[in-house]
Amino acid sequence: MLLSRQQGFHVARTVTQHDHWFITRELTLSAFKLRDQGTLLGFLWTLLQPLAMLSVLYWLFRKQVGGTAEHFALYVLIGIVLWTFFAAGTAKGLTSLVARGDLIDSVTFPRELIVVSSVFTIVFSSVLEFGVVLLFAIGSGAGVAWVWLGLPFLLLIESILVVGTSLALAPLYVHARDLDNIWNILMRIGFFTTPVFYYPERFLSPADHAIYMLNPVTQIMTYARQMLLHHRLPSLTAMAGTLTLSLLVLGLGFLIFRYLAADIAEHI
Amino acid sequence: MMPEPLVEVSHLTKEFRVASARPRSLFNQLRRTLWLGGPRRRFRALSDVTFWLEEGESLGLVGNNGAGKSTLLRILSGIYRPTSGSCRVRGRLTPVLELGVGMSLDLSVRENVFLYGAMIGFRREPLQQHFDEIIAFAGLEDFVEARVRELSTGMRQRLTFAINAQLDSDLLLIDDILAVGDRTFREKAYGVFYQRRRERKSLILASHDLDAVGELCDRSLLLDHGEQRAFGPTPEVLELYTSGDGAKSVGAAPGR
Numbered sequence: 120m121l122l123s124r125q126q127g128f129h130v131a132r133t134v135t136q137h138d139h140w141f142i143t144r145e146l147t148l149s150a151f152k153l154r155d156q157g158t159l160l161g162f163l164w165t166l167l168q169p170l171a172m173l174s175v176l177y178w179l180f181r182k183q184v185g186g187t188a189e190h191f192a193l194y195v196l197i198g199i200v201l202w203t204f205f206a207a208g209t210a211k212g213l214t215s216l217v218a219r220g221d222l223i224d225s226v227t228f229p230r231e232l233i234v235v236s237s238v239f240t241i242v243f244s245s246v247l248e249f250g251v252v253l254l255f256a257i258g259s260g261a262g263v264a265w266v267w268l269g270l271p272f273l274l275l276i277e278s279i280l281v282v283g284t285s286l287a288l289a290p291l292y293v294h295a296r297d298l299d300n301i302w303n304i305l306m307r308i309g310f311f312t313t314p315v316f317y318y319p320e321r322f323l324s325p326a327d328h329a330i331y332m333l334n335p336v337t338q339i340m341t342y343a344r345q346m347l348l349h350h351r352l353p354s355l356t357a358m359a360g361t362l363t364l365s366l367l368v369l370g371l372g373f374l375i376f377r378y379l380a381a382d383i384a385e386h387i
Numbered sequence: 388m389m390p391e392p393l394v395e396v397s398h399l400t401k402e403f404r405v406a407s408a409r410p411r412s413l414f415n416q417l418r419r420t421l422w423l424g425g426p427r428r429r430f431r432a433l434s435d436v437t438f439w440l441e442e443g444e445s446l447g448l449v450g451n452n453g454a455g456k457s458t459l460l461r462i463l464s465g466i467y468r469p470t471s472g473s474c475r476v477r478g479r480l481t482p483v484l485e486l487g488v489g490m491s492l493d494l495s496v497r498e499n500v501f502l503y504g505a506m507i508g509f510r511r512e513p514l515q516q517h518f519d520e521i522i523a524f525a526g527l528e529d530f531v532e533a534r535v536r537e538l539s540t541g542m543r544q545r546l547t548f549a550i551n552a553q554l555d556s557d558l559l560l561i562d563d564i565l566a567v568g569d570r571t572f573r574e575k576a577y578g579v580f581y582q583r584r585r586e587r588k589s590l591i592l593a594s595h596d597l598d599a600v601g602e603l604c605d606r607s608l609l610l611d612h613g614e615q616r617a618f619g620p621t622p623e624v625l626e627l628y629t630s631g632d633g634a635k636s637v638g639a640a641p642g643r
Contacts, residue, residue, distance in 0.1 A: 137505075137508050138505065138509075138510045138511065141505045141509075141510060141511050142505040142506055144505075145501055145502045145505040145506075146502065146505075146506075149491050149494055149498060149502050152494060152498070153491060153493050153494065221488050221489055222488075222489050222506065223466070224461075224466065224484075224485070224488075225466075225482075225484045225485045225488050225489055226482075226489055226506045226507055227464050227465050227466060227482060227508075228505075228506050228507075228508070294411060294416050295411060295412060295413040295415075295416045296410065296411045296412065297410075297412045297413055298413060301413065381468055382467070382468055384461070384466045384467055385403060385404075385467060386411075
């Protein structure tokens with residue numbers, strides 16, 4: 120029995136036991152089928168964007184930034200894939216509720232699942248993209264190492280971060296329809312203040328670098344590069360810290376969602 | 388002691404904020420949050436509504452357009468929150484508020500049965516078990532692999548109704564969806580309602596089809612511009628409604 124009491128009214132209702140996993144699966148699968156008809160060609164299209172960006176960034180910066188660094192192309196590709204995961208995932212999550220306004224006004228399953236399933240389509244394609252990163256690493260002679268087994272854990276942390284951020288953004292977007300523009304600008308700034316294609320430790324003072332490293336996406340990128348480029352397991356304490364931060368974002372996102380989503384059907 | 392009613396609504400009021408002409412931008416929202424935007428206009432869609440429904444009984448919701456029937460059904464479903472008052476629903480409810488909505492047009496009928504079924508509360512196995520019945524009820528045997536986009540509006544509505552009709556629930560909420568269907572579809576839909584009535588499963592039916600309300604519903608609630616005009620045995624409420632004398636109220640059933 121769901122019982123919520125707030126000032127002035129009181130609602131009690133036996134909640135239909137929705138199969139949350141079944142709904143999420145169906146919504147994610149259908150979005151995925153719709154986006155690229157579930158075909159290989161569709162997947163190749165999604166790959167084209169990071170590869171095109173890689174070509175441009177590599178070509179522009181291979182001398183000045185890459186310099187003597189080993190595997191600069193792989194370094195940049197890891198950056199692009201992990202950054203795109205965050206930027207594309209949150210952008211998709213942000214518009215998810217408004218995009219499915221038809222559902223919000225007519226069916227009653229938990230609205231969180233709309234956000235989660237739309238983010239999952241990006242999680243799914245990011246995992247596939249990361250598979251390409253691995254192929255690229257092997258192909259470019261960076262070698263294979265057992266620490267790669269830690270990579271799924273990094274993708275999990277980033278997924279938690281993306282879901283948490285999206286849960287906060289999606290209901291805010293219902294109330295403030297210019298949030299997509301604002302978020303777009305923030306993501307542009309984020310692209311340049313995250314080490315996607317440069318080495319921040321080369322020009323930032325230690326104090327500035329410490330602040331720079333507060334960004335959880337930067338932290339995840341750094342761990343992934345340690346694993347893929349240097350075959351080193353990052354500090355477990357540091358990774359636990361990033362996980363905690365992501366879980367905090369998820370918790371906060373969930374609270375914001377719960378607070379704002381209660382009367383969402385009236386504003387969609 | 389009398390058993391607890393299936394639905395109990397007491398002094399329910401619902402107000403909506405009237406959307407302002409200003410765009411819903413972050414700046415305007417902040418201004419409003421800080422009370423700099425002046426008073427907001429509010430519209431009262433339901434005012435002090437009180438009724439109940441015993442298990443196994445059915446309720447008719449009648450009243451002209453704009454009376455508040457759909458708002459009431461959305462509050463019962465949990466889509467809207469009441470502004471004040473209380474609303475209790477015991478048991479599982481299936482709201483059928485709009486037909487043909489919520490499907491993905493570019494997916495097949497088969498895929499949509501699973502997608503839509505999941506969203507309205509089906510689990511996977513029962514949905515697989517009922518799949519053939521759903522398709523047969525909707526009359527879409529030859530269209531299982533067709534994209535929903537290729538179906539006519541009527542076919543889409545039949546499909547969503549068929550999925551909802553197969554879901555086992557204690558209370559079915561129907562929002563005037565039968566006005567849209569053709570005769571065959573309406574006969575099938577009424578077949579479902581009469582079947583539920585024989586099984587003593589409850590139904591709340593918002594409809595302009597007063598004959599159907601008269602036949603299906605034990606009690607009725609007459610709303611007029613959000614005000615409760617009458618609640619009581621269906622024949623008395625309908626008589627009041629059709630006589631146009633909505634101002635007088637029918638006494639509540641004895642014992643309450």
